[in-house]
Amino acid sequence: LVGSEMCIRDRYIKGKFTAYVTDKLYAHCAIPKDIKWFVKQQMRWAEGTISDLKKHLASVLKNKEMSLRNKIGLLYQGLMYSQSLAILASFIVYLTLFQPQGLISTILTFLVVIDTIAWLGLIIRGMQVEKMKIDFQLIIFSLMMIYIMSIIYAYSTIRGLLFRRGKWIVTKRRA
Numbered sequence: 616l617v618g619s620e621m622c623i624r625d626r627y628i629k630g631k632f633t634a635y636v637t638d639k640l641y642a643h644c645a646i647p648k649d650i651k652w653f654v655k656q657q658m659r660w661a662e663g664t665i666s667d668l669k670k671h672l673a674s675v676l677k678n679k680e681m682s683l684r685n686k687i688g689l690l691y692q693g694l695m696y697s698q699s700l701a702i703l704a705s706f707i708v709y710l711t712l713f714q715p716q717g718l719i720s721t722i723l724t725f726l727v728v729i730d731t732i733a734w735l736g737l738i739i740r741g742m743q744v745e746k747m748k749i750d751f752q753l754i755i756f757s758l759m760m761i762y763i764m765s766i767i768y769a770y771s772t773i774r775g776l777l778f779r780r781g782k783w784i785v786t787k788r789r790a
Contacts, residue, residue, distance in 0.1 A: 648787040654767055656786040661696035661771035668693025669776060698733075699768035701726040702761075734761045 647653040668690070675681065675689055705723035738757045742749050 646788065652787045657764060658767055658771040658774075661699075661768045662775035664693060664696055665772045665775035666779075696768045697772045698726075698730045699765035700772060702730060702765040703769040731758070731761060 647656055672690075672693070675686055678686075701723070705727050708723055735754070735757060739749060739754075742753070747753070
C-alpha cells in the first residue's frame with residue numbers, strides 16, 4: 616500500500632493523475648462505537664492532514680508541471696483542519712482582552728464567521744445527501760460541535776505540525 620500511495624502522489628505531483636469528484640461521490644461507513652472513538656478518529660484525520668501537507672509542501676510548490684490552481688487546492692486541503700486555530704485564537708483573545716478593538720477584532724470575527732458558515736454548509740449538505748430532516752435542534756447541535764471539536768482539531772493540528780505522525784489506530788465501529 617505504501618508503494619502505491621507513493622506512486623499516486625508522484626503521478627499527481629508530476630501532473631499525470633486526475634481525480635474526478637462530484638457531490639454524489641461519498642463512502643458508506645459505520646458510525647464510531649462511541650464519542651471516545653469518534654474523537655480519536657477526528658484527531659487522526661486532523662493530525663494526518665497537516666502532517667502530510669508539511670511532508671509534501673516543498674515538492675508541490677517546486678513542481679513546475681502542476682498548475683497554480685492545483686497547488687492552491689492542495690494547500691487549502693492540507694490546511695482544512697487548521698481553521699480551528701482561528702476559532703480557538705479568537706476565543707482566547709476575547710477572553711483575555713475583554714472585547715478587543717480595531718483590526719484584531721475585525722480579522723478574528725471575520726475568520727470565525729467564514730469558518731462557521733463553511734462548516735455549517737458542509738453539515739447541511741451532508742444532511743441532504745443522507746436525506747436527514749434538517750431542523751433547528753440539529754443546526755444548534757452542529758454549531759456546538761463546531762466549537763467543541765475546534766479544540767480537538769487545533770490540538771491535533773499543532774501536534775501534526777510539531778511531531779511525526781502518530782500511530783494508526785483503527786476506529787472501533789458500532790455493530
